[in-house]
Every structure is written in C-alpha cells, then in structure tokens.
Amino acid sequence: MRLDVILRITAKLILPMMLLFAVYVQFHGDYGPGGGFQAGVIAGATVILYALIYGLGATMVVVPVAVVEALIPLGVLVYAATGVMGLLTGGNFLDYSHLADDEVHGQEWGVFVVELGVFVTVASTMVAIFYAVAGRGRR
Amino acid sequence: MKELVGNLAAHFNQWITVFLMVSGLYIVIARGNMIKKLIGLSLFQTSVYLLYISPGKILGGTAPILEDGVSVYANPLPHVLILTAIVVGVATLALGLALVVRINEAYGTIEEDEIFERDTRG
Amino acid sequence: MMLLSMLAVTTVGVVRARNLFAVAVLSGVYSFLMASVLIVLDAVDVAMTEATVGAGISMVLVLGVLHLTKTDEARPVHRALLPLFVATVTAAILVWAVSALPPFGIADAPIHVAGPDYLARSLAETGIANVVTSVLASYRGFDTLGETVVIFTAGIAVLMLLKRTPSGRGGESS
Amino acid sequence: MREHLPALQVLVPLFGALLCALVRRPRAAWLIAAVVSWIVPVIAVMLLAQVLGTGVVSYHLGGWDPSIGIEYRVDALNGLILVLVSGMAAVIAPFARRSVAAEVETGRVAWFYTMYLLALTGLLGIAITGDAFNAFVFLEISSLSSYALIALGSHRRALVAAYQYLVLGTIGATFYVIGVGLIYVMTGTLNLGLMAERIGAVQSTRPVLAALAFITVGISLKLALFPLHVWLPNAYAYAPSTATVFMAATATKVAIYLLVRFLFSVFGVGFVIADLPVTPILTVFSVAAIFAAATVAVFQSDAKRMFAYSSVAQVGYITLGVALATATSLKGGLIHIVGHALAKGGLFMALGAVTMRSRAFDIDDLCGIGRRMPLTMAAVVVAGLSLIGVPGTIGFVSKWYLVVAAFERGWWWLAFLIVASSLITVVYIGRFVEAAWFREPSAAAMGATEAPVSMLVPIWLLAVATVFLGLDARLPAGIAEQAASALGLR
Numbered sequence: 001m002r003l004d005v006i007l008r009i010t011a012k013l014i015l016p017m018m019l020l021f022a023v024y025v026q027f028h029g030d031y032g033p034g035g036g037f038q039a040g041v042i043a044g045a046t047v048i049l050y051a052l053i054y055g056l057g058a059t060m061v062v063v064p065v066a067v068v069e070a071l072i073p074l075g076v077l078v079y080a081a082t083g084v085m086g087l088l089t090g091g092n093f094l095d096y097s098h099l100a101d102d103e104v105h106g107q108e109w110g111v112f113v114v115e116l117g118v119f120v121t122v123a124s125t126m127v128a129i130f131y132a133v134a135g136r137g138r139r
Numbered sequence: 140m141k142e143l144v145g146n147l148a149a150h151f152n153q154w155i156t157v158f159l160m161v162s163g164l165y166i167v168i169a170r171g172n173m174i175k176k177l178i179g180l181s182l183f184q185t186s187v188y189l190l191y192i193s194p195g196k197i198l199g200g201t202a203p204i205l206e207d208g209v210s211v212y213a214n215p216l217p218h219v220l221i222l223t224a225i226v227v228g229v230a231t232l233a234l235g236l237a238l239v240v241r242i243n244e245a246y247g248t249i250e251e252d253e254i255f256e257r258d259t260r261g
Numbered sequence: 262m263m264l265l266s267m268l269a270v271t272t273v274g275v276v277r278a279r280n281l282f283a284v285a286v287l288s289g290v291y292s293f294l295m296a297s298v299l300i301v302l303d304a305v306d307v308a309m310t311e312a313t314v315g316a317g318i319s320m321v322l323v324l325g326v327l328h329l330t331k332t333d334e335a336r337p338v339h340r341a342l343l344p345l346f347v348a349t350v351t352a353a354i355l356v357w358a359v360s361a362l363p364p365f366g367i368a369d370a371p372i373h374v375a376g377p378d379y380l381a382r383s384l385a386e387t388g389i390a391n392v393v394t395s396v397l398a399s400y401r402g403f404d405t406l407g408e409t410v411v412i413f414t415a416g417i418a419v420l421m422l423l424k425r426t427p428s429g430r431g432g433e434s435s
Numbered sequence: 436m437r438e439h440l441p442a443l444q445v446l447v448p449l450f451g452a453l454l455c456a457l458v459r460r461p462r463a464a465w466l467i468a469a470v471v472s473w474i475v476p477v478i479a480v481m482l483l484a485q486v487l488g489t490g491v492v493s494y495h496l497g498g499w500d501p502s503i504g505i506e507y508r509v510d511a512l513n514g515l516i517l518v519l520v521s522g523m524a525a526v527i528a529p530f531a532r533r534s535v536a537a538e539v540e541t542g543r544v545a546w547f548y549t550m551y552l553l554a555l556t557g558l559l560g561i562a563i564t565g566d567a568f569n570a571f572v573f574l575e576i577s578s579l580s581s582y583a584l585i586a587l588g589s590h591r592r593a594l595v596a597a598y599q600y601l602v603l604g605t606i607g608a609t610f611y612v613i614g615v616g617l618i619y620v621m622t623g624t625l626n627l628g629l630m631a632e633r634i635g636a637v638q639s640t641r642p643v644l645a646a647l648a649f650i651t652v653g654i655s656l657k658l659a660l661f662p663l664h665v666w667l668p669n670a671y672a673y674a675p676s677t678a679t680v681f682m683a684a685t686a687t688k689v690a691i692y693l694l695v696r697f698l699f700s701v702f703g704v705g706f707v708i709a710d711l712p713v714t715p716i717l718t719v720f721s722v723a724a725i726f727a728a729a730t731v732a733v734f735q736s737d738a739k740r741m742f743a744y745s746s747v748a749q750v751g752y753i754t755l756g757v758a759l760a761t762a763t764s765l766k767g768g769l770i771h772i773v774g775h776a777l778a779k780g781g782l783f784m785a786l787g788a789v790t791m792r793s794r795a796f797d798i799d800d801l802c803g804i805g806r807r808m809p810l811t812m813a814a815v816v817v818a819g820l821s822l823i824g825v826p827g828t829i830g831f832v833s834k835w836y837l838v839v840a841a842f843e844r845g846w847w848w849l850a851f852l853i854v855a856s857s858l859i860t861v862v863y864i865g866r867f868v869e870a871a872w873f874r875e876p877s878a879a880a881m882g883a884t885e886a887p888v889s890m891l892v893p894i895w896l897l898a899v900a901t902v903f904l905g906l907d908a909r910l911p912a913g914i915a916e917q918a919a920s921a922l923g924l925r
Contacts, residue, residue: 033305073456093442095498107387111398125416132423153359161352169344172334198366203392213303215392230415245591358645375623377503407572418583
C-alpha cells in the first residue's frame with residue numbers, strides 16, 4: 001500500500017505536467033517539432049496513465065466513454081469543417097487564405113484549428129481503444 | 140570488388156534499409172504466430188521510412204525549421220509523407236491486434252496452423 | 262553508421278526470438294534506434310512521432326494484447342523455403358535498384374532540384390517557421406485530413422470488434 | 436458550387452460516415468448511408484458529363500498549385516470508375532437495410548454503416564485523386580474499413596479472413612509505397628501528371644524499373660490477380676452479404692483502375708508495352724487466373740465461395756484487357772469492369788437474399804430454392820448468363836472486344852482460350868442454376884419465402900442493366916474509347 005501512496009502522489013505531480021507538455025507540443029508546432037498528432041498521443045497517454053493508477057472506474061467518471069466516442073468523429077469533423085469554411089469563403093476546399101483579413105493570418109488560423117481537430121481525434125481514439133481493451137479482460 | 144566496397148560505403152544506409160525491409164517481410168510470410176506477423180509487418184513498414192527520409196537529407200544541412208543564418212535544410216516533404224505513413228502503420232497494427240484478440244477468443248490460439256486445423260476438424 | 266548497424270542487430274533479434282514479450286521489447290528498442298537515426302537525418306518531427314508511436318503506443322498495444330493471449334510462439338512445423346525465396350527476390354530487386362539511387366546527402370539530387378520549394382514559400386505564405394507543419398497542415402492538408410480519417414477508421418473498427426454491446430453477445434462468433 | 440464537385444464527391448460520403456458515428460442509431464445510420472449513396476452518383480454523373488463536354492476537370496485542394504499541393508483530376512477513365520462505384524453504392528443502399536439488420540447485431544449496425552461509407556470514401560478518393568501518395572492514404576482508408584466490414588461476418592472464420600486480408604493488403608500497400616518512393620526520389624514529385632512528364636528522362640534507370648515492379652505487384656495484391664488472390668475467397672465468403680456485394684462490385688475495380696493509371700498514364704504506353712515484357716507476363720497471369728480460378732470455382736460446395744473464385748477468374752479477363760494494351764482490348768477490359776460489377780453485384784445480392792431467407796450457404800442445401808424464391812433466382816439466371824458472356828448481355832460485349840483484340844495481335848490461340856474459358860463458367864453457373872431450379876427442395880429451401888421488395892428491386896435493376904447494356908453498349912463503349920485514346924492506346 002505504501003508503494004501505492006507514493007505512486008498516487010507522484011502521479012498527481014506528473015499528470016498535470018504531462019498535460020501541460022501536450023499543450024506545449026500542440027501550440028509550439030509552428031516553431032519546433034510537434035503538432036496535433038504528437039500532442040494527442042501525449043494527452044491520450046496521460047488519461048491512460050491515470051486509469052492505470054486510479055482505476056478504470058474513476059477514470060470513466062472523469063472522462064466518460066460516451067464523450068470519448070463522440071469526440072473521435074468530432075475531431076475529424078472540425079478538420080473537414082475548416083476545409084468547408086475555405087470553400088464557403090470563396091476558395092477551394094481546405095483553402096485557409098480567406099479565413100482572416102489577410103492571407104497569412106488566414107493560413108495560421110486554418111493550420112491552428114486543423115491541428116486541434118487532429119489532436120481531438122488522436123487523443124480520444126487512444127483512450128477509446130484503451131477502454132475497449134481494458135473492458136475485455138483476460139478469459 | 141573495389142567498386143562493390145565503394146558502393147557499400149556510399150549506399151550503406153540504403154543497404155541497411157533493404158535488410159530491415161526484407162527481414163520484416165520474411166517474418167510476415169514465414170511465421171505462423173499472428174502477433175509476431177503483425178510486428179514483422181510494422182518492421183516492414185518502418186523500414187520504408189528510411190527509404191523516403193535519407194534521400195531528403197543534405198550533408199551540412201539542418202532540420203527544416205527556418206532560422207536566421209541557416210541556408211541549407213533537409214527536404215521537408217518526405218518528413219510529412221512519413222508522418223502520415225507512421226499513423227497508417229499504427230492504425231493497421233491496432234486493428235490487426237483487435238482481430239487477434241477476437242481470434243484468440245474464438246479459437247483459443249493465435250497460431251495459424253492450429254487455427255486451420257481446428258477449422259477443418261469442426 | 263553505428264546506429265544503423267545496431268538497428269540491423271535488433272532486427273535479427275526480432276526475427277530469432279520466440280518469446281513474444283522479448284519481441285515486443287526489442288521492437289520498442291528498434292523504434293528508439295530508428296528515431297535516433299531519423300534525428301541524424303534531420304527529420305526531428307518524424308523522430309518524435311516514431312518514438313511516441315513505435316516505442317509508445319505500439320508497444321503498449323502489443324503488451325496489452327499479449328496480456329490477453331499467450332506469450333510464446335510455437336515452433337514452425339513446415340520449412341520456410343517459399344518465404345525465404347520471396348524475401349531473397351525482393352531483396353535482390355531492392356539492392357539492384359537502390360544502388361543506382363543518387364548518392365547520399367548531395368544537394369543536386371533530383372528530389373531537391375525538381376522538388377517543390379516549400380522552404381522558400383512557407384514563411385511568406387503561411388507565417389509558419391516549421392516547414393513540416395505548414396506542408397502537413399496546409400500545402401498537403403488533404404493528406405493529413407485523410408490521415409485523421411485513417412485514425413478515425415481504426416478507432417471505430419477496434420471499438421466495433423472489441424467493445425461489448427448492451428445487446429449482449431459482445432461479438433462472440435458462433 | 437459546380438466547380439467544387441470533385442471535392443464534394445469525396446466529402447459527402449466522409450461527412451456521412453462522421454454523422455453515422457455520431458448518431459449511433461441503426462435506422463438513422465441507414466438513412467444517412469442511403470441519402471449519401473444517392474447523392475454521390477449524381478455528383479459523379481455531373482463530373483463525367485463535364486469531362487465528356489469540356490475535357491479534363493482539375494481541382495486544386497487548398498488552392499495550391501499541383502506542384503506543391505494535391506490535385507484532383509477527372510478524365511474519362513476515372514470518371515467512368517466514379518460513376519460505377521457510386522452507382523453501385525446507390526443500388527446497394529436499399530438492399531442493405533434488411534440484409535444488414537438480419538446479419539449484423541443491432542448494437543453494431545450504425546458502425547457497420549460508418550465503415551461502409553468510409554470504404555466508399557476511400558474508393559472514390561483513390562479513383563479521383565491525381566496524387567500518388569494521396570492515393571495511398573485513401574487506399575488505406577478503404578482497406579481498413581474493408582477489414583472491419585469482413586470481420587463483422589457471423590462465422591468465426593470471418594475474423595481469420597479479415598486478418599489474412601489485413602496482412603496481405605498491408606504488404607500490397609507497402610509495396611506500392613516503396614514503388615512511389617523510388618519514383619519520387621528520381622523525379623521529385625508525387626503528382627501523377629508531373630511524374631508522367633519527368634519519368635521519360637529517367638525511365639530506364641534501375642530505381643524506376645524496380646518501382647514499376649513494386650507498384651505492379653503491390654496493386655496486384657489488392658486487385659487479387661492470380662496467384663496473389665489468396666485473401667479474396669475467404670474474405671468474400673465470410674463477410675456480411677452487403678459488404679461482399681460492395682467489395683465484389685467496386686474494390687477490385689478501383690485497384691485495376693490504379694494499375695491502368697500507373698502503367699499507361701505515368702510510365703507510359705510506349706515505355707511499358709514497347710520496351711518491357713509487361714504484355715506477355717500479365718497475359719500469362721491473366722490466363723492462369725481465368726482457368727485456375729474458374730476450375731476451382733466448379734468444385735466449391737459453398738455458393739458464396741464459388742462466386743468468389745469466379746471473381747478471381749473475372750478479374751483475369753479485365754487484366755487481360757490491360758495486358759494486351761490496345762484501344763480495343765482496354766475497351767473490352769473497361770466494359771468488363773462495368774459488366775462484372777453489375778452481374779456479380781446482382782449475384783451476391785441474390786445470395787444475400789437467399790441467406791436471409793434460408794440461412795443456408797451450401798449449394799446442396801439450396802436445392803429447389805428456385806421454387807420458393809422464383810423472382811430472386813430468375814435474376815440469378817440473367818446475371819449468370821452475363822457472366823458466361825451469352826450474346827445479348829454486357830458480358831458478351833466485353834468478351835467480344837477481348838477476342839477481337841487478340842485477333843488484332845494475331846494471337847488466335849488467345850481468342851480460342853477466351854472462348855473456351857467461358858465453357859468452365861457455364862459449368863459452375865449451370866451447376867448452381869440446376870440445383871436451384873431442377874432439384875427437389877431441401878429442408879432449408881422449403882422454409883424460405885420470396886425476398887422482400889426492397890431486395891428484389893435492386894437485384895432486378897442490376898440484372899436488367901446487364902441485358903440493357905448488352906443490347907446497346909454504345910454509352911460505356913464510347914466512354915471507354917475516349918479513355919483509351921486519352922491514355923495513348925491505339
């Protein structure tokens with residue numbers, strides 16, 4: 001049990017750091033290595049680590065299954081909808097140039113939102129697969 | 140012989156790439172264990188990364204993140220392609236492993252020979 | 262070169278080992294070595310992804326599934342002549358082809374000369390310094406949309422196969 | 436909106452798949468799938484009309500020039516494929532509702548339609564794209580969703596079939612990526628059009644030759660060219676009926692399109708056919724497929740497996756049309772793509788209806804089923820006649836062009852083989868029809884009743900189409916001719 005206490009307290013310290021790192025990787029993708037996919041993997045891993053330490057039940061309260069499963073298509077939807085915005089603002093599909101007043105800003109916005117969509121799908125897929133495998137158990 | 144050695148040095152990374160690829164492919168075809176096959180498959184896919192990335196490198200260049208004072212960068216396009224390939228690879232692996240779990244439940248084994256045996260018997 | 266040789270050695274280990282845990286761990290080692298090679302080749306984004314995916318997700322997935330199945334590989338009952346033949350032929354064609362590729366690391370290889378000049382355009386057109394990001398999300402954004410759809414497909418497919426549904430059977434086959 | 440049709444062609448099914456995954460209700464999911472399946476052929480027909488009217492349609496995704504971005508490019512060849520794939524989807528939609536409800540458990544129906552729409556997205560994406568790597572991404576979307584669809588079959592062998600397809604399909608896709616990578620390193624582009632322009636300068640270098648080999652083998656795995664077909668019979672036999680119909684009618688066809696695109700557009704007819712022994716090699720494998728697979732089909736006891744082996748044989752006719760590489764032969768191959776999609780789609784649909792009503796798969800258990808389900812089984816006869824190539828059906832038209840193409844080359848033995856192979860088709864179709872119509876009903880057949888209207892209409896639509904296009908093949912022949920001449924075939 002003592003080990004368990006150490007584990008729980010260490011986890012309390014590490015998990016927020018991991019999430020913070022995920023956020024850093026997400027937003028720093030414009031200037032250094034990283035982006036939605038890598039950040040999504042880290043965020044997903046954070047939830048999985050939480051589940052390993054605090055148990056599946058506790059995790060499913062914080063991150064409910066239904067939410068996770070809805071987020072998988074929502075991430076793709078955010079990406080594709082950004083593309084359609086390009087189409088509606090007078091460009092081609094996935095043309096971000098007209099999303100803001102000038103083209104460069106439009107591109108920056110487009111890339112930002114699109115990476116967010118990738119993040120959502122990647123993180124939620126990882127967690128959903130983990131839930132499904134964990135719910136299966138050994139037979 | 141000298142030519143061969145010269146070629147080996149110039150293309151060392153590509154020769155290794157070929158070795159990795161073929162080893163992965165060999166595991167996939169030769170082995171009967173379904174998990175081992177999948178690992179071989181991802182080895183095979185991973186080795187392709189080098190085929191794309193190493194021609195993109197320029198000696199004396201740096202990573203394609205623009206900075207003042209640097210003029211030679213590696214070609215960014217192969218990197219993007221391989222990022223996509225990595226994702227495809229892990230997606231395939233996940234689906235394959237899910238199938239293995241279900242096969243193990245349905246047959247009680249993940250060895251191909253035993254599965255075929257059980258199917259023909261019953 | 263050291264790294265590449267280590268990669269080759271690890272691969273031999275993966276081929277030979279029969280304990281699947283060992284194979285899983287070795288493939289994790291392989292991924293880390295691959296990531297190091299990729300850094301040497303200036304592909305930092307790819308290296309980061311390979312490390313998180315190969316040594317992270319893949320290994321967790323394999324270990325998780327091994328937990329549900331058994332962990333030792335059976336000895337093969339038949340001889341592996343055909344696979345050896347296929348592998349040898351593939352290797353021969355690849356070596357034959359690859360040894361005629363342009364030499365490593367030169368700047369006037371066709372891939373650079375004929376290739377599109379993302380490096381010159383990225384900052385001016387998208388304001389993004391990491392050219393990999395701008396190519397990924399904008400110039401070839403449609404590939405990345407496809408990539409996200411691949412993740413979505415795999416995610417739903419795994420759920421469909423493994424999740425127990427309320428209606429009971431949990432996908433057992435009769 | 437008209438200029439955005441190429442993007443919408445792929446986006447409509449994609450959004451449909453996302454909605455299905457969000458809604459999760461079986462009936463709503465079917466409705467979404469049906470609406471999507473009826474919109475996509477409209478888009479495809481409009482695109483094809485545009486191509487035939489004003490020439491090639493090009494669409495720059497993200498507004499970037501094809502040299503740096505991704506281009507969608509529609510000409511007569513892939514316009515035809517788009518119409519075929521989306522048209523088959525439209526016919527399958529009404530059939531799917533009852534069949535899926537009967538074969539897939541309720542909790543997974545919405546996911547089934549998600550996967551189905553993703554497979555459709557993937558196939559349309561491969562067909563429409565003008566970018567070699569983008570084709571790989573969409574190939575994987577369609578492949579992954581196909582593996583999942585097959586695994587939903589009710590027998591445990593469906594899982595093994597899906598696994599085997601996954602392994603071989605991934606090897607095929609990786610071979611394709613290796614090939615594309617080698618060309619990319621030599622030409623510096625991924626755009627198919629630019630590749631075609633630049634490949635001339637490096638066409639006889641070793642990497643490009645190896646790329647040709649890798650791409651051909653890789654795609655051949657996906658299109659199930661004998662002897663790389665081993666995944667197909669089990670996959671078709673154990674997948675849910677709707678999935679079998681969809682894959683048999685579309686998936687291998689799109690792979691064949693990709694092969695044609697690479698051989699004739701990218702590498703170029705002059706190089707591939709004149710300088711390399713592609714014609715003899717591909718001819719040998721095609722003829723082997725036609726005879727070996729048809730012979731195996733004769734000895735199958737499971738009806739679905741029998742028609743699955745028949746598919747391997749029919750793919751042989753199409754690749755034969757590609758191998759001979761003349762305008763006439765490609766016309767034969769393309770018409771055979773259409774004809775086989777219609778006939779085999781109809782046959783597998785009829786089998787799906789039979790499965791739903793009788794729960795039997797073996798031909799011996801289906802004896803006398805014709806008396807209980809006369810309308811379904813009459814359609815089987817019509818579609819079977821087209822598969823054999825009886826005059827008056829589209830199957831005859833395509834084989835006619837193939838025979839003519841063989842004579843043009845002076846290969847009279849090949850013409851003889853094509854005609855002779857039809858006799859094997861007569862044997863296995865005849866065996867099934869004889870059992871269904873002329874034998875005393877078995878226990879399973881006695882319990883069956885005629886298929887519901889929602890299944891009969893699509894089945895008969897396809898059966899009638901094989902006859903209609905058999906009597907008047909001007910439309911597909913005209914499009915195929917334009918496609919062949921655009922590829923530089925004479």
